Amino acid sequence: MTQTISVLVENRAGVLNRITGLFARRAFNIESLAVGVTDDKNISRITIIVDSGNNVVEQVEKQLNKLVDVIKVRTLDEKKLIGRELIIVKVSTSTKTRQDVANLCQIMGAKIADISSTSMTLELSDTPDRVDLFESLLRPFSILEVARTGVIAVQKGSGKI
Amino acid sequence: MINGAQALMESLKREGVERVFGYAGATICPAVDALAATDIAYTLVRTEQNAGHMASGYARMMGKPGVCMVTSGPGATNLITGIATAYMDSIPMVAITGQVQSYLLGRDIFQEVDITGACAPFIKHSYLVKDANDIPRVVKEAFHIASTGRQGPVLIDIPIDIQQQMIDPVYPDSVDIRGYKPSVKGNDNQIKRVAASISAAQKPLLCVGGGLFSAKAQEELITLCESARIPVVTTMMGLGLLPRNHPLNLGMIGAFGTPTANRALNTTDLLIIAGARAADRAVTSPKEIASRTKTVHLDVDPAEIGKNFSTTVPVVGDVKVILDQLISHHPKAQSEAWIADLQARRQAETQPAAAPGAGSVTPSYLMRTLGEQLDDDACVCVDVGQNQIWAAKHLPMKHGRFLTTGGLGTMGYSLPASLGVKTAVPDRQTVVVCGDGSFQMFENELATLKAMGTDVKIVMVHNGVLGLVHQIQYSSYSGPFGVDLTGSPDFEKLAEAYGIPGKRISDDGQVDSAIHDMLTASGPYLLICDVDPMTTTSMT
Ligand SMILES: Cc1ncc(C[n+]2csc(CCOP(=O)(O)OP(=O)(O)O)c2C)c(N)n1
Numbered sequence: 001m002t003q004t005i006s007v008l009v010e011n012r013a014g015v016l017n018r019i020t021g022l023f024a025r026r027a028f029n030i031e032s033l034a035v036g037v038t039d040d041k042n043i044s045r046i047t048i049i050v051d052s053g054n055n056v057v058e059q060v061e062k063q064l065n066k067l068v069d070v071i072k073v074r075t076l077d078e079k080k081l082i083g084r085e086l087i088i089v090k091v092s093t094s095t096k097t098r099q100d101v102a103n104l105c106q107i108m109g110a111k112i113a114d115i116s117s118t119s120m121t122l123e124l125s126d127t128p129d130r131v132d133l134f135e136s137l138l139r140p141f142s143i144l145e146v147a148r149t150g151v152i153a154v155q156k157g158s159g160k161i
Numbered sequence: 162m163i164n165g166a167q168a169l170m171e172s173l174k175r176e177g178v179e180r181v182f183g184y185a186g187a188t189i190c191p192a193v194d195a196l197a198a199t200d201i202a203y204t205l206v207r208t209e210q211n212a213g214h215m216a217s218g219y220a221r222m223m224g225k226p227g228v229c230m231v232t233s234g235p236g237a238t239n240l241i242t243g244i245a246t247a248y249m250d251s252i253p254m255v256a257i258t259g260q261v262q263s264y265l266l267g268r269d270i271f272q273e274v275d276i277t278g279a280c281a282p283f284i285k286h287s288y289l290v291k292d293a294n295d296i297p298r299v300v301k302e303a304f305h306i307a308s309t310g311r312q313g314p315v316l317i318d319i320p321i322d323i324q325q326q327m328i329d330p331v332y333p334d335s336v337d338i339r340g341y342k343p344s345v346k347g348n349d350n351q352i353k354r355v356a357a358s359i360s361a362a363q364k365p366l367l368c369v370g371g372g373l374f375s376a377k378a379q380e381e382l383i384t385l386c387e388s389a390r391i392p393v394v395t396t397m398m399g400l401g402l403l404p405r406n407h408p409l410n411l412g413m414i415g416a417f418g419t420p421t422a423n424r425a426l427n428t429t430d431l432l433i434i435a436g437a438r439a440a441d442r443a444v445t446s447p448k449e450i451a452s453r454t455k456t457v458h459l460d461v462d463p464a465e466i467g468k469n470f471s472t473t474v475p476v477v478g479d480v481k482v483i484l485d486q487l488i489s490h491h492p493k494a495q496s497e498a499w500i501a502d503l504q505a506r507r508q509a510e511t512q513p514a515a516a517p518g519a520g521s522v523t524p525s526y527l528m529r530t531l532g533e534q535l536d537d538d539a540c541v542c543v544d545v546g547q548n549q550i551w552a553a554k555h556l557p558m559k560h561g562r563f564l565t566t567g568g569l570g571t572m573g574y575s576l577p578a579s580l581g582v583k584t585a586v587p588d589r590q591t592v593v594v595c596g597d598g599s600f601q602m603f604e605n606e607l608a609t610l611k612a613m614g615t616d617v618k619i620v621m622v623h624n625g626v627l628g629l630v631h632q633i634q635y636s637s638y639s640g641p642f643g644v645d646l647t648g649s650p651d652f653e654k655l656a657e658a659y660g661i662p663g664k665r666i667s668d669d670g671q672v673d674s675a676i677h678d679m680l681t682a683s684g685p686y687l688l689i690c691d692v693d694p695m696t697t698t699s700m701t
Pocket residue numbers: 544545546547548549570571572573595596597598599600622624626627628629630
C-alpha cells in the first residue's frame with residue numbers, strides 16, 4: 001500500500017535537499033516525489049508517495065514537521081484525493097504501426113505531442129494507474145524514452161491543507 | 162554603517178552571549194576581529210571538535226545555547242563531531258562557520274566545504290547567509306530554534322565577503338517562523354487521562370531522561386513523584402535528576418543499570434516516560450514492555466513518541482509545563498506496597514567494596530569513594546567506555562550534575578565539556594572521569610585548561626586498553642585486537658609538562674587518601690588509577 005503526503009514548504013534554496021536527505025537518512029522509501037510552486041510564490045508544494053508499511057507514514061509526517069522549512073504536512077485520504085501524473089513517451093513507429101498508436105491515444109485520451117517518420121511522442125495526464133496502463137499498452141510498439149513527473153495531488157472538495 | 166561581522170557580534174550580544182569558543186582561520190577573521198572589539202570573552206581551543214564540546218558543557222550548565230565559531234573547510238569539518246554530539250544529546254548550541262566568498266561558492270576553491278550540506282542529517286537547522294542584512298534575523302532565529310522545543314545545534318555559515326559587507330542593520334525584536342511552532346502546553350484531556358491512570362495504578366513508574374534537565378523540570382519531578390507516590394528510574398542522561406539516596410530513586414535502567422530499576426521497568430503497570438527517548442541502550446525490549454503495560458510518554462518532540470515505544474497516552478509539550486499541569490490534578494497512586502518492595506530491594510543491592518592489596522584499583526569502589534567525597538553540587542564530566550559505565554553505575558550523585566554524552570558516545574567529550582562547565586559556573590567543583598584512550602583524544606586541551614587557569618580534577622581509569630571494546634571482543638569476538646594502548650605516554654610527566662600535578666595509584670588502599678589529596682589540591686590535578694584490563698563492567 002502507498003500513501004500520498006502533501007507538504008507545504010518555504011520556497012528556498014536547500015529545502016528539497018533537506019527533505020530528500022531526511023528520507024535517505026531515516027531509510028524511508030520514496031516512490032514518487034513532485035515539487036512545484038503554489039499560488040503563493042514563497043511556498044512550494046511537494047507531493048510525496050511513500051510505502052505505508054510499518055507505521056512509516058506517521059514517522060515520516062512527524063520528522064517532516066520537525067524541519068524548520070516545512071510549513072504543513074498532511075497525509076491525504078486515498079479515497080478522496082485527486083492525483084495526477086504526466087507521462088511523455090516516445091515510441092518507435094512505422095507507417096504500419098502509426099495508426100495503431102494513434103488509436104490507442106484516442107482511447108486513452110492521450111495527445112500526440114510530436115511525430116516523425118520513425119517515431120511518435122505522446123503525452124497523457126491521468127491517474128497513476130491509467131498512466132501505468134498507457135505505458136504498458138505502448139510497450140509492444142518499442143518504447144524509445146519515457147519521462148514521468150511523479151504524482152501531484154490535492155484533496156477533493158473545498159477544503160485545503 | 163557597520164560590517165556584517167560587527168552586526169553578527171551585536172546580534173550575539175543581544176542574545177545574551179558572554180563567551181565564544183573558537184579557532185580562527187582566514188575566512189572567519191572579520192568575525193574574530195569584530196569580537197575582539199566587544200566584551201564577549203573568547204576561549205581558544207586546540208581542535209575545533211572541542212569548541213563544540215565546550216559549548217555543550219557551557220550550555221548544559223547555563224540552560225542556554227553555547228556558541229562556537231570556527232573557520233571554513235577543515236575548521237568546519239573538524240567541528241562536525243561536536244555538532245553531531247550536541248544533536249544526539251539535544252544540547253542547545255549555535256555554531257558559526259566562516260565560508261569562502263559567496264560569489265565563489267561551488268567552485269571548490271581553497272578551504273571550501275559545503276558544511277550546511279554535510280551537517281544536514283544531524284543538525285536542528287542551518288543557514289548559509291548570502292546577504293549581511295539577514296544576519297540579525299538569522300541570529301535571532303538561530304537562538305530561538307536552538308533553545309526551544311527539542312533543543313539542538315543550529316549552524317550559521319557566513320561567507321567572508323558577507324562578513325565584510327557594509328550595512329545598516331535592523332535588529333528584530335521577535336521571531337516568527339511559520340514552519341516552527343513547538344508545543345508548550347500539554348493537551349488538557351490527555352493530562353486528565355494521565356492523572357486518572359496514576360490514581361488507578363498500583364505499580365506506577367516514572368522513567369526520566371535528559372529532557373528534564375533541558376526543561377529545567379527537576380523541582381516538578383520531585384513534587385510529582387513525592388505527592389503522587391511514583392518511584393523513579395532514570396536513563397544515563399537523566400542521572401542526577403534525583404539524588405542517589407532519594408527514597409523514590411531506584412537508579413538507572415538498562416544493561417548497565419541497577420537490578421531494582423530494571424525490575425521495576427519489567428513489572429510496572431503504568432510506565433510514564435518523561436523527557437527520555439528510552440532508546441536501545443536503556444530499554445532493550447520496548448515492544449515487550451509496551452505489550453504488557455500501559456505507557457504514557459511526555460515529550461517536547463512529537464517524533465519521539467511512538468518511535469521506540471508504542472504509547473497508550475502521548476502528551477506533547479514542554480515537560481516542565483506538563484508536569485505542572487499533572488501536579489495540579491493531585492493524582493495519587495495506590496503504590497505503597499510496591500514502593501516498599503522496591504525500596505527493600507534497592508537497599509539490599511550490594512555496595513562496591515574495597516579489595517586492598519590486589520595491586521589494581523577496583524573501579525566500582527573508586528567511583529563510590531569519589532562520589533562520597535565530592536561536594537554536594539559537584540559537576541562530574543564523564544567520558545565514554547568502561548569508565549563511563551562504572552561512573553554511571555557506582556558514583557553516587559547528590560545534587561550535582563553528571564554530564565556525559567549518552568546519545569553519540571563521543572570519546573574525548575569529558576575534559577572539553579568540563580572547561581565549558583567552568584566558564585559557566587567557575588566556582589563549582591568540577592571533576593572529569595575518563596579512560597586512558599579517551600584522555601588521548603582530548604589531551605591537547607590540557608593547554609586550554611592551563612590557559613584558562615581553571616580548576617578541573619581529572620580521574621583516569623588507566624587499564625592500558627580501549628577497555629569497553631576489549632571487553633566486547635573478549636565476550637563476542639575472536640579476542641582482543643587493536644585495542645592495546647601501547648605507546649601511551651607517561652601520563653604523570655605529560656601532565657607535568659602542562660604544569661599539572663599528578664599521582665598514580667594502583668591499589669584500593671590508596672584510593673581514599675588519593676581522592677582526598679586531589680580534591681584538596683589547589684588547581685587542576687590528574688589522578689591515574691591503574692585498573693586490571695580484565696575487569697569488566699558486569700563485575701561490581
Ligand atoms: C570517537 C570514538 N571512537 C571510538 C569509539 C568506540 N569506543 C567506545 S568505548 C571505547 C574505548 C574507550 O577506551 P578508554 O577511553 O581507555 O576507556 P575504557 O573503556 O578503557 O574505560 C571505544 C574505542 C567511541 N565511542 N568514540
